[in-house]
Amino acid sequence: MADLTCNFLGIHSPNPFWLASAPPTDKKYNVLRAFEAGWGGVVWKTLGTQVKNVSSRYSAVNYNGSKMMGFNNIELISDRPLEINLREITEVIKEFPDRAMIVSLMADNNRNAWHELIKKVEDTGAHGLELNFGCPHGMTERGMGAAVGQDPGIACMVVEWVMEAATIPVITKLTPNVHSVVPTGRSVVKAGSNALSLINTIQSVTGIDLDTFVPNPNVGGKSVFGGYCGPAVKPIALKMLATLSQDEVTNKVPISGIGGISTWKDAVEFMLLGATSVQVCTAAMKYGFRIVEDLCEGMSNWMEEKGFKTINDFIGRSVPALTHWEDLDINFHIVANIRQEKCIHCGLCHIACEDTSHQAIKLAYGDPYNTYTIIEENCVGCNLCQLVCPVDNCITMVEHRVSPEYVNWVEWQKRGLPLNDH
Amino acid sequence: MAIQNNRLSTEQYEQNFRDIDPRFESSTAAKVEANRCLFCYDAPCTKSCPTHIDVPKFIKQIATDNVKGSAHTIFISNIMGAGCSKVCPVEKLCEGACVYNLLEEEPIQIAKLQEYSTLKALEENWKLFERKPSTGKKVAIIGAGPSGLSCAHVLAVEGVDVTIFEKEKKGGGLMTFGIAAYKVTPEFCESEVNYITSTGGIEIKYNHELGKNLPAGRQGITLPQLKKEFDATYLAFGVGETRPLKIPGEKLEGVVDAIKFIYELRNNGYSSVPVGDKVAVIGMGMTAIDAATQSKRLGAKEVTLIYRRTEEEMPCTEYEFNLAKLDGCEVIWLASPIKIKGRKGKVKSLVCSRMKLGEPDASGRRSPVGTGETFTLDVDMVIKATGQAPFEKLINKLKIKNAKGKISIDSNGATNIKGVFAGGDAVNGGKEVVDAVEAGKNGANAILKYIGLR
Numbered sequence: 048m049a050d051l052t053c054n055f056l057g058i059h060s061p062n063p064f065w066l067a068s069a070p071p072t073d074k075k076y077n078v079l080r081a082f083e084a085g086w087g088g089v090v091w092k093t094l095g096t097q098v099k100n101v102s103s104r105y106s107a108v109n110y111n112g113s114k115m116m117g118f119n120n121i122e123l124i125s126d127r128p129l130e131i132n133l134r135e136i137t138e139v140i141k142e143f144p145d146r147a148m149i150v151s152l153m154a155d156n157n158r159n160a161w162h163e164l165i166k167k168v169e170d171t172g173a174h175g176l177e178l179n180f181g182c183p184h185g186m187t188e189r190g191m192g193a194a195v196g197q198d199p200g201i202a203c204m205v206v207e208w209v210m211e212a213a214t215i216p217v218i219t220k221l222t223p224n225v226h227s228v229v230p231t232g233r234s235v236v237k238a239g240s241n242a243l244s245l246i247n248t249i250q251s252v253t254g255i256d257l258d259t260f261v262p263n264p265n266v267g268g269k270s271v272f273g274g275y276c277g278p279a280v281k282p283i284a285l286k287m288l289a290t291l292s293q294d295e296v297t298n299k300v301p302i303s304g305i306g307g308i309s310t311w312k313d314a315v316e317f318m319l320l321g322a323t324s325v326q327v328c329t330a331a332m333k334y335g336f337r338i339v340e341d342l343c344e345g346m347s348n349w350m351e352e353k354g355f356k357t358i359n360d361f362i363g364r365s366v367p368a369l370t371h372w373e374d375l376d377i378n379f380h381i382v383a384n385i386r387q388e389k390c391i392h393c394g395l396c397h398i399a400c401e402d403t404s405h406q407a408i409k410l411a412y413g414d415p416y417n418t419y420t421i422i423e424e425n426c427v428g429c430n431l432c433q434l435v436c437p438v439d440n441c442i443t444m445v446e447h448r449v450s451p452e453y454v455n456w457v458e459w460q461k462r463g464l465p466l467n468d469h
Numbered sequence: 470m471a472i473q474n475n476r477l478s479t480e481q482y483e484q485n486f487r488d489i490d491p492r493f494e495s496s497t498a499a500k501v502e503a504n505r506c507l508f509c510y511d512a513p514c515t516k517s518c519p520t521h522i523d524v525p526k527f528i529k530q531i532a533t534d535n536v537k538g539s540a541h542t543i544f545i546s547n548i549m550g551a552g553c554s555k556v557c558p559v560e561k562l563c564e565g566a567c568v569y570n571l572l573e574e575e576p577i578q579i580a581k582l583q584e585y586s587t588l589k590a591l592e593e594n595w596k597l598f599e600r601k602p603s604t605g606k607k608v609a610i611i612g613a614g615p616s617g618l619s620c621a622h623v624l625a626v627e628g629v630d631v632t633i634f635e636k637e638k639k640g641g642g643l644m645t646f647g648i649a650a651y652k653v654t655p656e657f658c659e660s661e662v663n664y665i666t667s668t669g670g671i672e673i674k675y676n677h678e679l680g681k682n683l684p685a686g687r688q689g690i691t692l693p694q695l696k697k698e699f700d701a702t703y704l705a706f707g708v709g710e711t712r713p714l715k716i717p718g719e720k721l722e723g724v725v726d727a728i729k730f731i732y733e734l735r736n737n738g739y740s741s742v743p744v745g746d747k748v749a750v751i752g753m754g755m756t757a758i759d760a761a762t763q764s765k766r767l768g769a770k771e772v773t774l775i776y777r778r779t780e781e782e783m784p785c786t787e788y789e790f791n792l793a794k795l796d797g798c799e800v801i802w803l804a805s806p807i808k809i810k811g812r813k814g815k816v817k818s819l820v821c822s823r824m825k826l827g828e829p830d831a832s833g834r835r836s837p838v839g840t841g842e843t844f845t846l847d848v849d850m851v852i853k854a855t856g857q858a859p860f861e862k863l864i865n866k867l868k869i870k871n872a873k874g875k876i877s878i879d880s881n882g883a884t885n886i887k888g889v890f891a892g893g894d895a896v897n898g899g900k901e902v903v904d905a906v907e908a909g910k911n912g913a914n915a916i917l918k919y920i921g922l923r
Contacts, residue, residue: 111532112504391568394510415513415566437507438572 049350060087067326068151075135084336088147093124106263117279181222181247196222199234206238244303248274281307292321311345319365381428396432476768485766540590551587601628614642616893617705619909625670636678718809723816727854745850757854882915
């Protein structure tokens with residue numbers, strides 16, 4: 048087994064898999080079960096001002112029979128009394144001293160409220176604090192959550208209050224409900240936040256009941272915008288993470304990656320784009336805590352295959368591979384190739400290319416199986432056929448460079464090179 | 470040993486002849502399977518369906534909760550889509566062509582999904598077709614089997630007033646009278662016929678038969694009469710009795726025709742049909758399987774299928790063969806009956822010649838040749854299931870051009886007699902229900918052109 052231990056600002060955990068601040072980390076019972084199952088750490092569900100939750104709270108987007116491809120909630124922060132939460136946090140830390148215990152916080156918007164809350168939480172022995180600047184529903188209407196995260200100035204002010212009182216590492220959790228996470232990220236790092244985490248949920252309407260005409264989730268005939276998460280948001284989260292890893296201010300602090308992580312592969316991808324630890328919620332809410340077993344085993348096997356001894360060997364490794372569009376090599380060209388011995392004649396590549404792309408896949412009629420072949424001169428190397436092909440490694444993209452020289456778009460224009468003629 | 474009826478209790482009969490098709494019990498179950506479908510383009514399953522049902526489309530419609538649309542997609546190509554989902558040899562047609570086979574994966578359960586949508590349509594009597602206003606054109610159809618009903622449906626939707634003349638007292642043809650009851654129950658067959666005719670414009674006149682001097686209770690009709698009263702006629706009267714074995718002893722008591730045997734079982738009730746203790750069934754087609762399994766289910770102690778060739782060449786599907794095996798039927802491969810021995814006019818044993826496979830014949834299958842060796846099987850009943858013969862005499866009497874009794878039609882589905890069209894088993898000599906449905910559609914389209922509606 049590879050070494051999965053994670054050191055996040057001195058917060059140690061036996062693996063980089065933490066449960067995100069959410070219903071699974073709402074109370075001792077759940078968190079003990081999570082630690083027994085093997086989770087490396089938790090971010091305890093947000094503590095702060097007193098709230099009351101509604102019923103119902105969740106809704107989902109299903110896709111082609113797969114449930115909860117996207118998940119949405121309108122739940123607020125913890126609705127349990129602060130004292131009970133604090134007592135339970137203390138007890139859990141005693142029972143599992145080797146696991147990371149971070150506590151998520153969202154106090155009222157004044158310095159004293161934050162200072163008091165931080166003091167009480169630090170007394171539990173917690174290892175770190177996560178500032179919830181991201182909750183997109185309910186709390187925002189009271190000027191908290193995403194309302195803070197969406198305004199770099201306010202976020203900066205709150206972090207400054209926090210840093211006055213905090214003696215343990217502070218992670219600021221960012222909202223994705225902005226055009227870019229970088230301004231708030233920079234602002235809170237400059238204000239002293241020791242780390243960042245992202246993404247919180249994305250405002251959404253998951254769907255509408257076609258019989259009642261009420262959007263989901265239905266609370267007595269009404270609904271509100273909820274926070275979207277689950278596998279559907281992963282690509283958005285990865286992009287936002289990457290922008291922090293590319294930025295010279297935000298990339299100086301460690302980042303905990305969040306957003307649709309369900310498998311060890313997802314986790315590796317977040318870490319390749321700069322996350323030191325990852326946080327999981329929807330996948331656990333769908334399958335229970337047992338998924339951590341494969342998260343660990345899958346990552347370990349992959350690390351051994353790649354020769355990585357510790358997770359630090361690959362964190363951030365893919366960041367340099369993301370560049371500006373204008374730096375891409377225009378002379379790089381690939382052409383699809385169909386391996387006929389693998390083809391099952393479903394025709395999906397043909398119809399995708401024929402109807403929506405470049406008419407580069409020829410159909411030769413057969414009964415009942417047609418034969419599909421690439422018309423190389425029409426193929427622009429877009430990948431679409433390979434993406435729709437249901438058979439692994441049936442369609443491969445083969446490199447056919449236009450010329451050996453690297454030429455990007457700026458250079459291309461400068462030299463007056465020809466545009467496409469079709 | 471004896472042939473006798475009423476061998477089982479009512480409960481046993483009910484148990485043995487209830488529908489064996491496991492349906493999808495819920496929309497969730499159907500959707501799990503529907504979502505496996507890749508939605509192939511120019512799909513091999515559709516190409517392999519004689520009626521060209523748009524299979525990927527109807528399956529996708531199940532996945533999107535558009536079951537009504539799914540049933541419509543099936544029925545516009547095959548109005549007997551419900552029955553076909555139960556009786557089609559799908560492993561040789563759509564499911565056999567499913568691209569998953571090429572991945573060594575289980576093919577999509579197309580028949581079961583088709584059954585899911587179409588049974589819902591039948592049970593809830595969804596009105597999926599709107600008949601155009603009557604054009605005043607009248608077409609006569611002989612035979613309310615799959616071909617006749619399919620033809621009638623296309624015509625009726627186009628505003629033609631259709632009269633079907635059916636010699637039996639129920640519609641459905643071989644679906645109702647010639648297929649194992651556990652595949653298509655009598656109740657199901659009736660509901661399917663009712664569903665097809667519910668579009669309107671189709672009248673079925675039962676107990677009407679083409680010809681004169683008919684058995685009591687049957688009304689005769691003649692071609693000249695039809696030509697006078699109708700704008701066109703479609704002949705869909707199928708095929709007749711099983712071909713004779715032409716071996717000694719064929720007239721003994723206890724030698725029965727599989728089609729007649731199944732007909733009686735379906736028409737007269739299970740307990741009234743006599744069956745032997747030890748039954749030999751000659752043939753290995755679908756009808757042979759239906760006769761063998763149902764003999765067993767009527768209470769026969771031993772049932773043996775006798776086939777001239779090997780498992781490689783058997784015409785029935787693997788699925789059918791497994792049904793027979795599960796029912797405890799035995800098979801003797803490479804055996805051909807040469808003589809039926811009797812005592813006091815009743816079957817006592819069957820003498821067979823052992824065969825071996827020789828050169829391929831016209832059908833491309835290796836033809837069996839005798840080895841000279843024989844063996845004798847003690848049986849008290851012999852069921853002949855070696856294919857049905859066309860109504861050659863009738864067709865000749867009507868002066869319809871034919872090839873050994875199979876009606877000859879041109880590319881428009883027309884016979885040599887002006888205004889008279891034909892299709893289904895009467896033309897092809899006996900194929901699947903789904904082939905008959907397609908023939909009915911083609912016949913209807915030819916008739917629409919002929920009467921000036923297309």
